[in-house]
Each structure stands twice: as structure tokens, then as C-alpha cells.
Amino acid sequence: MRLLLVEDDAMIGTAAQQGLRQEGHAVDWVRDGREAEAAAANGVYDLLLLDLGLPRKDGLAVLRSLRAKGLQVPVLIITARDAVSDRVAGLDAGADDYLVKPFDLDELAARVRAVLRRQSGRATATLRVGELEIDTAARQVRWKGRDVPLSGREYALLEALADRPGAFLTRSQLEERLYGWDDEIASNAVEVHVHALRRKLDPSIIRNVRGMGYSLVKGA
Amino acid sequence: MSIRRRLLVWLLAAVLAGGLVAAGVVFFQARSEANDLFDYQLRQLALTLRDRSYTPSQFAQVLQGEEALDFAIQVWGPDGTELYESHPQLRVPGAVQLGFSTGEGADGQWRIFAIQQRGLTIQVAQPMAVRSQLAFDAALRTLLPFLVALPLMGLLIWRLVGQEMQVLESTARAVARRTPESLEPIATRAVPDEIQPLVIALNGLLARLGGALSGQRQFIADAAHELRTPLTALKLQLQLAERARDAGEREKAHAMLGEGIARAVRLVEQLLALARLDPDAPAKRDAIDLAVLARAAVQAQAARAADAGLALEAEAPDPVPIDGDRGALETLLDNLVDNALRYTPAGRVAVRARREGRGAVLEVEDTGPSIAPGERQRVFDRFYRGESAPTGGTGLGLAIVKRIAERHGAIVELLDGADGKGLRVRVSFP
Numbered sequence: 001m002r003l004l005l006v007e008d009d010a011m012i013g014t015a016a017q018q019g020l021r022q023e024g025h026a027v028d029w030v031r032d033g034r035e036a037e038a039a040a041a042n043g044v045y046d047l048l049l050l051d052l053g054l055p056r057k058d059g060l061a062v063l064r065s066l067r068a069k070g071l072q073v074p075v076l077i078i079t080a081r082d083a084v085s086d087r088v089a090g091l092d093a094g095a096d097d098y099l100v101k102p103f104d105l106d107e108l109a110a111r112v113r114a115v116l117r118r119q120s121g122r123a124t125a126t127l128r129v130g131e132l133e134i135d136t137a138a139r140q141v142r143w144k145g146r147d148v149p150l151s152g153r154e155y156a157l158l159e160a161l162a163d164r165p166g167a168f169l170t171r172s173q174l175e176e177r178l179y180g181w182d183d184e185i186a187s188n189a190v191e192v193h194v195h196a197l198r199r200k201l202d203p204s205i206i207r208n209v210r211g212m213g214y215s216l217v218k219g220a
Numbered sequence: 221m222s223i224r225r226r227l228l229v230w231l232l233a234a235v236l237a238g239g240l241v242a243a244g245v246v247f248f249q250a251r252s253e254a255n256d257l258f259d260y261q262l263r264q265l266a267l268t269l270r271d272r273s274y275t276p277s278q279f280a281q282v283l284q285g286e287e288a289l290d291f292a293i294q295v296w297g298p299d300g301t302e303l304y305e306s307h308p309q310l311r312v313p314g315a316v317q318l319g320f321s322t323g324e325g326a327d328g329q330w331r332i333f334a335i336q337q338r339g340l341t342i343q344v345a346q347p348m349a350v351r352s353q354l355a356f357d358a359a360l361r362t363l364l365p366f367l368v369a370l371p372l373m374g375l376l377i378w379r380l381v382g383q384e385m386q387v388l389e390s391t392a393r394a395v396a397r398r399t400p401e402s403l404e405p406i407a408t409r410a411v412p413d414e415i416q417p418l419v420i421a422l423n424g425l426l427a428r429l430g431g432a433l434s435g436q437r438q439f440i441a442d443a444a445h446e447l448r449t450p451l452t453a454l455k456l457q458l459q460l461a462e463r464a465r466d467a468g469e470r471e472k473a474h475a476m477l478g479e480g481i482a483r484a485v486r487l488v489e490q491l492l493a494l495a496r497l498d499p500d501a502p503a504k505r506d507a508i509d510l511a512v513l514a515r516a517a518v519q520a521q522a523a524r525a526a527d528a529g530l531a532l533e534a535e536a537p538d539p540v541p542i543d544g545d546r547g548a549l550e551t552l553l554d555n556l557v558d559n560a561l562r563y564t565p566a567g568r569v570a571v572r573a574r575r576e577g578r579g580a581v582l583e584v585e586d587t588g589p590s591i592a593p594g595e596r597q598r599v600f601d602r603f604y605r606g607e608s609a610p611t612g613g614t615g616l617g618l619a620i621v622k623r624i625a626e627r628h629g630a631i632v633e634l635l636d637g638a639d640g641k642g643l644r645v646r647v648s649f650p
Contacts, residue, residue: 011480015456080448082548102452105459
């Protein structure tokens with residue numbers, strides 16, 4: 001999944017970005033409110049991690065203006081403001097979850113998963129599409145009852161497709177989900193990962209239609 | 221002893237003393253008047269007896285039955301034989317001299333008037349005790365109202381003072397009700413004028429106390445909040461180090477963790493420095509040379525400046541003696557130089573000390589990005605960090621500088637550097 005991290009502290013930002021990347025997310029990081037607004041406006045993000053005490057524009061103001069523009073992207077607030085009134089204000093301004101600093105990387109990752117899951121209408125951490133079973137918490141994939149080890153990007157691509165089985169995602173959409181700003185993208189990266197998935201799972205599991213993109217076959 | 225009891229005792233003692241003085245005055249006045257009056261009577265009686273030219277035998281007749289008379293009358297013949305004595309049972313002193321005299325009789329003092337007529341000596345005498353008794357009675361009559369009034373006054377004083385003291389008691393209760401959470405001023409409306417200065421002084425103390433308390437609370441809240449950021453970073457950095465899958469990742473994570481710890485340590489040190497600079501604590505006064513301090517600060521940070529590729533120079537050729545707190549001024553310079561090095565990407569940092577008029581000036585000038593004029597006041601606020609603040613700062617440096625300057629009566633100004641570039645921090649000592 002592609003996340004936008006909004007955090008003004010360099011150390012926290014670096015560490016959180018790195019930790020979330022290890023979870024297989026593509027993470028872009030901006031340091032102030034105005035940059036956050038500009039970055040979020042393009043709509044490529046699956047989730048916003050928003051600090052509140054930001055330079056140039058406060059996090060709550062950013063959140064309100066995003067919601068006012070009709071952006072539905074899930075928002076997880078990460079802040080040192082722990083008063084109940086702050087939490088209420090944050091959630092009421094349109095946040096989906098609220099995490100108080102200092103937080104745990106594992107908890108952050110779990111909350112990110114939970115928010116993403118709710119966004120896609122699932123209640124559990126496990127995704128099932130036919131014989132395919134994806135444990136999004138452990139990031140493990142089972143095919144016909146046996147574990148299939150996948151690389152981080154392969155997993156991210158599969159999860160993106162499994163999120164809405166049958167629906168098509170274009171190559172550029174998949175690239176946006178898989179890669180952050182800093183990542184170098186080879187021109188055939190998506191094809192390479194799709195090829196690997198077909199080899200490891202089943203050649204017919206991912207369909208490719210010219211002009212439409214890629215989709216996971218529902219009945220596979 | 222309570223004020224009530226003390227007032228009672230002293231007021232009653234004063235009333236009693238007043239009564240006694242009045243009685244004494246009355247006593248002496250009355251005796252003096254009685255003396256005049258009775259002397260006159262003595263004399264009149266003697267003259268009457270003389271003018272009547274009684275023969276000695278006639279005296280007895282005339283004065284027969286006058287034994288109740290206050291006066292003792294004696295008559296002597298020319299040869300000194302006693303011809304008549306009205307009160308033989310009284311031993312009146314004998315004739316000593318003509319005119320008035322006071323003589324000592326067996327029963328006390330007598331007032332005597334003697335006169336001569338055709339060889340007869342007529343003496344009229346009266347006991348002095350009569351006069352004293354009269355004066356004493358008058359004095360007693362004067363004292364009596366005081367004595368009667370004394371218990372009444374005592375009661376009145378006791379009750380009135382008690383009533384007035386209730387204001388004190390209610391004020392005391394009002395003070396007792398104050399807690400660190402509620403330090404609102406005590407009402408001065410119902411308080412008598414004498415106690416008002418106390419209540420007003422108390423209210424002043426309460427206000428100062430409240431200010432200091434809320435300042436402390438705010439500081440602790442701010443400090444706790446500010447500690448969250450480095451602690452969050454530390455927690456994340458530690459977890460990354462734990463998750464590291466190979467030596468390279470681990471080394472990188474440990475380096476980040478080290479930076480995080482250094483930042484947390486610096487923040488705690490700065491918080492401590494600020495806490496030690498309690499505005500109410502008296503500043504130490506050592507005789508120090510700012511030029512020496514400036515050179516020492518440059519020396520201490522020389523290695524760091526060299527690492528950052530910055531020229532760090534002291535410009536303090538002449539001694540600049542002032543009275544001040546050495547440790548605090550070292551902290552001030554350390555913070556200013558630290559800031560200058562932190563914010564200056566390239567160029568030079570100059571530390572100057574010089575005399576100016578009767579005062580002294582410390583200056584730290586850099587060639588960094590300066591601070592926008594609109595931000596120059598706010599950067600002195602605790603935990604305020606500028607928009608472009610580099611990472612690792614605590615937001616406390618300039619707050620500490622300002623606090624130290626204030627304790628020395630010095631003024632901190634943020635000015636443009638030479639030819640409008642960079643920042644020049646100027647600390648002017650009086």
C-alpha cells in the first residue's frame with residue numbers, strides 16, 4: 001500500500017518511514033502541513049499518517065481541508081497530543097484512528113493494517129479469494145493450503161489485486177501503490193512481479209487485458 | 221497573651237490610673253481649699269474671742285457646752301498660767317508662736333492660730349486630720365464612678381474587641397480555604413483599615429504564588445510534551461535496530477539510535493539548565509572577564525566548527541570585566557555558539573566581547589539564514605522552534621539565553637548580521 005507520512009521531526013520521520021517500508025508499504029514523507037495538503041491532493045495514497053503539530057499548517061487544519069475537498073483517504077493521526085478533547089477533535093475532523101506518541105512500530109503497523117482493512121470493507125486480517133489465502137497481519141500467502149514465500153513487492157502487488165478481486169488496476173496504478181517517490185522503478189517492474197506471482201502460484205491467477213490492466217481471477 | 225486580653229488589661233489599667241490621678245488631684249486641691257477655709261475659720265474664731273474682750277472667767281461661760289466644737293481653745297494669762305482650756309482631755313500642743321503654726325500633739329498634727337490681747341494669749345487649734353479626712357472623702361467621691369465603671373468597661377472592651385477580632389478570624393478562615401488550586405484573592409471590602417495592608421500584602425503574595433505555580437505547571441506540561449518527541453524517536457529507532465536483518469542494517473540503526481539518545485540527553489540537559497535558572501534565585505556575582513569567556517567558548521566548540529567546515533573566531537582583544545554568574549554566562553555563550561553552528565551551513569561564526577560606554581556587550585554573529593523579523597520575538601519562547609529549524613535542537617537555547625541575560629539585567633537583541641546577511645545576537649550588559 002502507498003502511504004503518506006506527515007511528520008516534522010526528522011528522527012521520527014526517518015524511523016517510521018523505514019519501519020513501514022519493512023512492512024511492505026511504499027511510504028512518502030513530507031514535513032509540513034502545506035506539503036501534506038499538496039501531496040495528498042493527488043489521491044494516490046491509500047492512507048495518511050498525520051502528525052498534528054506541524055509547521056506552516058496545523059495537522060487538524062490539513063485534515064479538515066482535505067475532507068472539505070471531498071478526499072476520502074483514510075487518515076491515522078499520530079501525535080503527542082493525548083488529551084481526550086484532542087482525540088475527539090481529531091476523530092471528529094475526519095480521522096479514522098488516533099495514535100499517541102510515543103508509539104510502538106508494531107502497533108503503528110497493526111493500526112495501519114486495520115484502517116486499510118476497514119477501508120476495503122473487511123473485518124478480519126485474512127483475505128480469501130478462492131484457493132488463495134492472504135494473512136495481511138503476518139504478510140503470509142497460502143495457495144491451495146501451502147505457504148508460498150513472496151518478496152515484499154510481490155506480496156504488495158498481490159494484496160493490491162486481492163483487495164478487489166476481478167477489478168482491474170492499470171500498470172501505473174499498481175506502480176503508485178508499490179513505489180514511493182524515492183524508489184527507482186524499472187519500466188517493466190510490474191510485469192516482472194506479475195510473472196513471478198504466476199510462476200509461484202498459478203499461471204492463470206492474474207489476468208492481463210490490454211488497455212484495462214491487471215486483475216485477480218475470482219474463481220481461481 | 222491574646223490581643224483581646226492585652227487590650228482589656230491595659231485599657232482597664234489606664235482607666236484605673238486615670239481615676240487615681242484624678243482622685244489624687246482632687247485630694248490635694250480639696251486639702252488646700254480646706255486649709256484656706258479652716259485657717260480662715262481659725263483666725264475668725266480667734267479674732268472674735270479677742271474682740272469680745274472676755275475675762276478669763278467669761279470664756280468658760282461663753283464657751284460652755286461647746287465641747288462638740290472642732291476647735292480646741294486655750295487661753296493663757298500674762299504670766300503664762302493657763303486660764304482656760306476647752307478640751308482638757310485633748311493634749312493640744314502649747315503656745316509656741318503667734319499667728320499660724322502647725323504643731324505635733326500626742327494624737328497627731330494640729331493647726332494652731334494664736335493671738336495676744338491685753339496680756340492674754342488666746343490659741344485656737346484644730347486637728348489636721350479633719351482637713352485630710354475632708355480631702356480624702358472628696359477624692360473618694362471622685363474615684364467612685366471610675367471604680368463602678370471599671371467592670372462595665374471591662375465587659376464592653378471584651379465584647380467589642382472580640383467582635384472586631386472576628387474579622388481577623390474570618391480572614392484567617394479565608395486564607396485557610398486557599399489551596400494551590402484556588403489562589404483567588406481575599407475580599408478586602410469587609411476588612412477594617414488596619415488589617416487591609418495585611419490582606420493586600422497577602423493577596424499580592426497569593427498572586428505571585430499563583431503565577432509561579434502555573435508557570436511551573438506549564439513548564440512541566442511543556443517539558444513532558446517535548447520529551448515525547450525524542451522518546452518516540454528513540455522507541456522507533458530501537459525497534460528498527462531490533463528488527464535489523466543484517467550487520468549493515470543494524471549498524472545504521474544503531475547510528476540513528478545514538479543520534480536519538482544524544483538529542484534526548486541534550487534536551488534533558490537544557491531542561492535542567494532552565495530549571496536551575498529559577499528567576500527568584502539570587503544570581504551569583506563573580507568578577508569575570510567576558511573576553512576570557514568568549515575565547516573559552518570558541519575554544520570549546522572549535523573542533524565541532526572545524527568538522528562542519530565553519531570558521532569560528534573570537535574577537536575580544538581587550539579585557540571586558542563585569543560582575544556576573546560565571547557558570548550561567550558560560551551556558552549563555554555555549555547556547556549562542558551552538559545555535560550559530562547549528563544554523564550556519566557555511567561561512568563563519570564570530571564571538572565578540574567589548575566594552576561599550578559604561579556597560580559591556582557580547583555578540584555572536586553568523587553567516588547563516590538569519591531569523592525573519594516577525595519570528596524574532598517568538599524564538600525566545602520555550603520550545604518554540606522555527607519553521608526551518610534543523611533537527612536536533614530543543615527549542616530551549618534562546619529561552620535559556622534570555623533567562624540568563626535577565627538575571628544579569630542584560631538585554632538580548634536579534635539583529636541582522638553585517639551587510640544584512642546572517643544573524644547577530646547581541647547581549648548588552650548594563
